[in-house]
Amino acid sequence: xxxxxxxxxxxxxxxxxxxxxxxxxxxxxxxxxxxxxxxxxxxxxxxxxxxxxxxxxxxxxxxxxxxxxxxxxxxxxxxxxxxxxxxxxxxxxxxxxxxxxxxxxxxxxxxxxxxxxxxxxxxxxxxxxxxxxxxxxxxxxxxxxxxxxxxxxxxxxxxxxxxxxxxxxxxxxxxxxxxxxxxxxxxxxxxxxxxxxxxxxxxxxxxxxxxxxxxxxxxxxxxxxxxxxxxxxxxxxxxxxxxxxxxxxxxxxxxxxxxxxxxxxxxxxxxxxxxxxxxxxxxxxxxxxxxxxxxxxxxxxxxxxxxxxxxxxxxxx
Amino acid sequence: xxxxxxxxxxxxxxxxxxxxxxxxxxxxxxxxxxxxxxxxxxxxxxxxxxxxxxxxxxxxxxxxxxxxxxxxxxxxxxxxxxxxxxxxxxxxxxxxxxxxxxxxxxxxxxxxxxxxxxxxxxxxxxxxxxxxxxxxxxxxxxxxxxxxxxxxxxxxxxxxxxxxxxxxxxxxxxxxxxxxxxxxxxxxxxxxxxxxxxxxxxxxxxxxxxxxxxxxxxxxxxxxxxxxxxxxxxxxxxxxxxxxxxxxxxxxxxxxxxxxxxxxxxxxxxxxxxxxxxxxxxxxxxxxxxxxxxxxxxxxxxxxxxxxxxxxxxxxx
Numbered sequence: 001x002x003x004x005x006x007x008x009x010x011x012x013x014x015x016x017x018x019x020x021x022x023x024x025x026x027x028x029x030x031x032x033x034x035x036x037x038x039x040x041x042x043x044x045x046x047x048x049x050x051x052x053x054x055x056x057x058x059x060x061x062x063x064x065x066x067x068x069x070x071x072x073x074x075x076x077x078x079x080x081x082x083x084x085x086x087x088x089x090x091x092x093x094x095x096x097x098x099x100x101x102x103x104x105x106x107x108x109x110x111x112x113x114x115x116x117x118x119x120x121x122x123x124x125x126x127x128x129x130x131x132x133x134x135x136x137x138x139x140x141x142x143x144x145x146x147x148x149x150x151x152x153x154x155x156x157x158x159x160x161x162x163x164x165x166x167x168x169x170x171x172x173x174x175x176x177x178x179x180x181x182x183x184x185x186x187x188x189x190x191x192x193x194x195x196x197x198x199x200x201x202x203x204x205x206x207x208x209x210x211x212x213x214x215x216x217x218x219x220x221x222x223x224x225x226x227x228x229x230x231x232x233x234x235x236x237x238x239x240x241x242x243x244x245x246x247x248x249x250x251x252x253x254x255x256x257x258x259x260x261x262x263x264x265x266x267x268x269x270x271x272x273x274x275x276x277x278x279x280x281x282x283x284x285x286x287x288x289x290x291x292x293x294x295x296x297x298x299x300x301x302x303x304x305x306x307x308x309x310x311x312x313x314x315x316x317x
Numbered sequence: 318x319x320x321x322x323x324x325x326x327x328x329x330x331x332x333x334x335x336x337x338x339x340x341x342x343x344x345x346x347x348x349x350x351x352x353x354x355x356x357x358x359x360x361x362x363x364x365x366x367x368x369x370x371x372x373x374x375x376x377x378x379x380x381x382x383x384x385x386x387x388x389x390x391x392x393x394x395x396x397x398x399x400x401x402x403x404x405x406x407x408x409x410x411x412x413x414x415x416x417x418x419x420x421x422x423x424x425x426x427x428x429x430x431x432x433x434x435x436x437x438x439x440x441x442x443x444x445x446x447x448x449x450x451x452x453x454x455x456x457x458x459x460x461x462x463x464x465x466x467x468x469x470x471x472x473x474x475x476x477x478x479x480x481x482x483x484x485x486x487x488x489x490x491x492x493x494x495x496x497x498x499x500x501x502x503x504x505x506x507x508x509x510x511x512x513x514x515x516x517x518x519x520x521x522x523x524x525x526x527x528x529x530x531x532x533x534x535x536x537x538x539x540x541x542x543x544x545x546x547x548x549x550x551x552x553x554x555x556x557x558x559x560x561x562x563x564x565x566x567x568x569x570x571x572x573x574x575x576x577x578x579x580x581x582x583x584x585x586x587x588x589x590x591x592x593x594x595x596x597x598x599x600x601x602x603x604x605x606x607x608x609x610x611x612x613x614x615x616x617x618x619x620x621x622x623x624x625x626x627x628x629x630x631x632x633x634x
Contacts, residue, residue, distance in 0.1 A: 173486035203520035
């Protein structure tokens with residue numbers, strides 16, 4: 001059942017002893033939404049606890065250091081920013097089939113919860129949390145404002161991406177005006193700072209780039225041997241698939257990672273009009289228009305030729 | 318003489334045949350302000366021309382391709398985003414002593430113009446141009462909106478930096494809502510894309526980084542020999558001084574560039590509480606709290622020791 005804002009607000013004001021689940025590999029939006037909602041429920045004397053199957057990265061300490069909440073037997077299960085129970089990780093088994101309210105902005109939300117507050121046009125789940133707080137008449141604390149700002153900044157790439165809404169700019173205006181959250185420091189830690197190891201690894205990955213069709217296709221190919229030489233594993237390379245898109249003129253960026261002998265994981269990113277989800281679907285994979293993936297089998301040379309041919313056709317269409 | 322918004326609006330509505338000067342090494346804010354103002358004057362049938370001593374970078378074509386304006390003998394000289402006549406480059410001689418109106422947001426503005434509309438709290442000169450357009454009752458075109466958005470995004474690092482105001486978020490909200498300017502594409506070209514040569518050069522500069530005091534001070538030292546090896550000159554290295562601040566834990570980033578034998582140009586950037594302007598002043602230079610510079614003479618080893626000692630004291634204070 002899909003709820004409107006006021007129905008969701010009514011449900012929240014009447015709930016008690018709530019567990020708020022956030023998704024695995026937690027990011028700024030789900031952590032922000034979870035901890036902001038915990039603050040908001042607290043305004044109404046409602047006890048709650050944030051749960052996640054993974055640890056929270058330390059750069060989000062300013063949101064999480066208030067603590068996840070005390071131990072109690074939950075009477076209410078709420079999921080925030082979770083499109084599918086699979087994204088709950090190990091918590092899926094415990095809570096997946098008994099979520100009462102899900103608050104989300106992913107249009108792909110599977111509707112697994114009893115009640116869902118879904119707005120696919122919101123830039124971030126935190127945008128919905130802000131609206132809920134106002135609907136509920138909650139007093140938004142500085143901590144809560146920092147959480148909401150973080151979620152919006154995370155999901156919009158600091159107001160850079162297409163998904164940025166006029167509404168989220170207005171929320172940011174209100175937050176900057178009314179609270180001293182140190183937004184520039186938050187943005188610096190989220191968007192500018194990397195570990196020295198990460199910076200060095202990215203430079204090495206950039207050295208590996210191969211260019212096709214006048215740079216319109218840029219490919220990074222990382223075999224197990226290269227990972228070993230670099231002293232990294234597949235997880236360390238997360239996020240590197242978008243590095244080719246930094247290069248002027250690139251339309252599609254490809255990252256090939258060897259998963260096992262003769263099996264390669266392909267990540268495809270589009271900087272322009274090419275729909276990489278369509279390309280990946282023809283190769284047995286899927287995803288979004290700008291970010292998709294698939295698995296390919298064969299020798300590395302075979303895999304490269306398939307990709308250059310398939311992506312080349314789409315780029316030159 | 319300092320003007321209020323309505324006085325500046327009155328002056329603009331009554332002027333004719335205006336030259337709008339923007340500063341040397343033109344950036345998104347001065348180009349945006351210049352071309353937006355040209356559009357706004359056009360609404361009132363006022364002929365104007367944008368002038369700059371340097372060429373406009375091609376990534377700003379969407380603003381400049383309307384053309385700078387026809388040739389005519391100017392009756393009005395307006396400067397936008399120019400704090401000091403020195404920043405006009407070769408146009409300083411021609412126009413420097415006869416600017417009637419200067420529109421600027423730099424608190425350091427020298428007041429060289431007959432009349433100045435100055436707001437040091439505005440994030441960008443384009444924020445003032447928006448306010449002026451509304452005060453004048455101008456109809457803001459899509460091109461004008463794209464110019465104003467670009468200026469604000471440029472000077473705030475896409476709403477990331479401390480200088481970002483609630484007002485500029487509200488202007489962005491209005492622009493996103495009312496115009497189809499393709500802001501995400503603008504942001505991508507301004508903040509994400511670099512030439513392959515630039516990316517490779519930055520990687521090589523990162524390799525040269527030296528770390529002191531547990532990475533709290535990070536230094537890049539580029540001698541003439543290194544520039545020659547890299548095939549770059551001092552201008553190509555512009556912007557590299559902020560690369561050390563990407564590294565987690567860095568408080569002060571230093572860049573040393575050899576200008577001539579035994580003479581080094583030092584650029585200092587602060588990521589935290591250290592006021593690098595103060596440090597540079599003790600070394601005979603100056604600048605802002607977060608970005609300053611000075612010249613040092615001596616051997617490279619002498620220069621490095623002076624810097625490590627002086628900056629080290631400030632960092633450990």
